[in-house]
Amino acid sequence: DPQVRTMLNPNFDPKKCGDLPELFRRLAEYTDIIEFYRPYLERNPELPALARAAGEFEYWVYHILVKSNTPLSYRRLYWQNWADDFSAVCAYWHFDSHAGGDGFNSFDGGKRTADYGVIYSDEVSDQIITSRRCEAWFQGLIDFKLGKLCERYLGQAAAKGLDVAAEAEKLQDIKRRGLQADIEGLTALQQELIGLALSLKEKTK
Secondary structure (H helix, E strand, C coil), X not given: XXXXXXXXXXXXXXXXXXXXXXXXXXHHHHCCEEEEEHHHHHHCCCHHHHHHHHCCCEEEEEECCCCCCCHHHHHHHHHHHHHHCCCCCEEECCCCHHHCCCCCCCCCCCCCCCCCCCCEEECCCCEEECCHHHHHHHHHHHHHHHXXXXXXXHHHHHHCCCCXXXXXXXXXHHHHHHCCCCHHHHHHXXXXXXXXXXXXXXXXX
């Protein structure tokens, strides 16, 4: 069925998989999506280029984050995906049950778990509540979509023969700063992306 897509998260250790270019060529015959583990990708930045040379994949990313990770870690996942020209899929373990704990109970001391949870059950109000980490991840998604929107407007402007070199450079500058910014800096950059998107939208009318 051509509508069914396949995703793999291979182990890219050369000691285990051998010739990486050949591995990607074989994967391209059967796989639509490759999901990279972000820390491994950071240690092996050549992997996306090898994959792109082998076939037309969609790229996802996942990370294993725990309660001790800052909200910035969650939000920055999207800026890294944008810089790498990956898709908007930035997955992470968001509940504890993988390790035997209660996915909604942050205080289930009976189990030794890493507490992956970013959403919790409020037994007083009988509601599910979020966390700063989960909200930061969501803001990262907004950042990503704004960046992609600006890129789309730049493409439309270029197709019309408009000079948007200054705007394109500004977008690249925002992207570069975003990879180094703290959480407050990313919030400010989101506003810059909104302003740039509105300016480009007006220009391409």
